[in-house]
Amino acid sequence: MSGSTPAVDANRTRNRIFVALGTLVIVATYLYLILAQPEELAEGGLGTSALIALAGYLIGAGLIAAGAIHRLPTATLSLIPIAIVLNIAVGQLTAVLGLPLYLDSIGTVLVGVLAGPAAGAVTGALTNVIWGLTIGPIALPFAVTAVVIGVLAGYAARWGMFRRFYLAPVAGFVTGIVAALVSAPIAAFIFGGATGAGTGAIVAAFQAWGNSLLASTTLQGLLSDPLDKTITFTIVVIILFALPSRLRGRFPFVRQYNVFGKVAPVAPAEPAAPAAPAAPAEPEAPKA
């Protein structure tokens, strides 16, 4: 809002390039890994798959986070630490309660919905960095998954998936599928399918059935991630619907894209105006 100083504008092109480049690197990494991998394994080794999975995904996630963080106003920046702690706290609580889920992206989705895809991406990336500093560095290679979840949550909100209570779980399900696809090469090439006892057993079962390593981790991800993200998105939509609309309306992203459908009667006229055409599909540059 008012925080956009000229210095921010000067870097706008650079930030756009960072985000575009990061996205490109991630997509290229994934495509390379699923297309080139079978030949390399046939030669009797991992080849360069592991290095490419690690480097490509980390560089891509880093570029997106670095490009995205400069767009964020101070209000959003001060929301992100809270979301990160929420991710970690609920993720740990879930593990302690012994639930067969992760539930470690509630804060990421929350920020994505309230403040947009850029904020969601930053929250996801930095959550995994904090995780590395506090609990252990095993989560770090999966940073790209968290970025994807944050971005998709932001776009789901922008496309009106949080206007109806029943649409959010659908968005969560789709996000889970994408998250499973993106994280499968990490689980396969960096962890050898062994990301945990339960997931390891499922991977072993799929391999015993005759699937390749990458296919097995993909199938394992498709078993758990969509369910987990459906529940996560449902929890977030319940929380957000329970919030007073005065609080939700504080976020410029919520007002601009009319995330929750109901245009608040007390909202000022100018931010509500661009949201009037229902579900804006591709206004890439909303403010000049």
Next chain:
Amino acid sequence: MTTLYLERASAVHRLNPVTKLVALLAIIAIVFAVPQWWIPLGIVVLVVVPAAVLARVGGRLLRLFLILLLPLLVVLFIVQGFFFPDGTTVLWQWGPARLTVEGLVFSLTIGSRLSALVLGSLVFVLTTHPARLMTALTQAGMSSKIAYVISASLQIIPAFQERARSILLAQQARGLEIAGGPLRRARALLPLIAPLVLGMITDVDERSTAMEARAFGATPRPTSLTVVDDPLSERIGRWLLAAAAAAVIVLVVVGVIA
């Protein structure tokens, strides 16, 4: 402290955090580039463990290894040793489980790389205070916004836990049950999260007003109160490490190391 950092007086602790980070990244790049399983293992034994002992964090590293890494390695050897899809040389078979040479080599490769990645990162985290790391990275050109988010998150964790505890007690006083089956426990999660998030979002406004009043993010390069010194030897060392990692990757890609 909520982070893994351990306060010690050692040469490893005194190094510039950026140097340690570059060394860590170089190690990770090398172990994931080379195909031989014994190179990562050699780096762990000859570089990572001596660094931990030198920094006097060896005991904690061993404990974290047992908690974090050992379970993963056991799962890895069971999954890939017995169920490796491309295994042909069968040593032992029982039902669908086939212990193959290829599977064992594969799990050894992945296992030694994972050990180097995780143990190296742990030594870095154990010997580097987050605040010092953020200062050094900001000096090296990282955005102060990233530094703020990471530092703030680490500082909020205790306050957050305190608030979560008081909400839990308040809800239990109103009859919330947290014991019982998984479904019941899952349902107990929501009455805990909702007030937590509500309270946190109310705080956001105050905090961002306070930050903007103090001109957060106004000047591109504010001066820092504490300066992490960065001697010339470390700067040269960083370039050498980066060059070594790049050289190894090039040699692997060209096919000299295979």
